Amino acid sequence: MDIDISARHGQLGSETQSKISDKVGKLPRFFDKLTAIHVIVDLKNEESVEVEIRVSAEHTDNFVATSDGDSVMTAVDGSLHKIEQQIRKHKEKTTDRRATGHKHMELPSDSSDDGVDEDDE
Numbered sequence: 001m002d003i004d005i006s007a008r009h010g011q012l013g014s015e016t017q018s019k020i021s022d023k024v025g026k027l028p029r030f031f032d033k034l035t036a037i038h039v040i041v042d043l044k045n046e047e048s049v050e051v052e053i054r055v056s057a058e059h060t061d062n063f064v065a066t067s068d069g070d071s072v073m074t075a076v077d078g079s080l081h082k083i084e085q086q087i088r089k090h091k092e093k094t095t096d097r098r099a100t101g102h103k104h105m106e107l108p109s110d111s112s113d114d115g116v117d118e119d120d121e
Helices: 014-024 072-096
Strands: 002-008 032-044 049-058 065-067
Touching: 002 014, 014 032, 014 072, 032 072, 049 072, 065 072
Parallel strands: 002 032
Antiparallel strands: 032 049, 049 065
16 A cells, blocks of 8 residues: 655655654555555645545545644544545445345244144145
8 A cells, every 4th residue: 555645835844754654554444445545735824734635445436535723733633534434434335235145144934824733634
């Protein structure tokens, strides 16, 4: 899985990049078919930092979340929370569509209650 971190209108320190990489690197525990993660940090406004996270996965559309915050890490945490919700919802949808196996099917009962005993005939 590829993790790409980039910054607009400024630069991120290596320490901040490693913290972001560590946090974002935990996403595959929610969905194991993730292929790439792109984190874009926009430092245009000094008061509020905007972070966008794009996650690519196999056989599905990209997951995208943006968040604003006072610092880079608060914005990352906010967008990570949104991405986690999207991934969980997608995973619930895909696992709910599976057919039930033979182990979980109920068998029809053989007892017939028509009032006629086989020995009486």
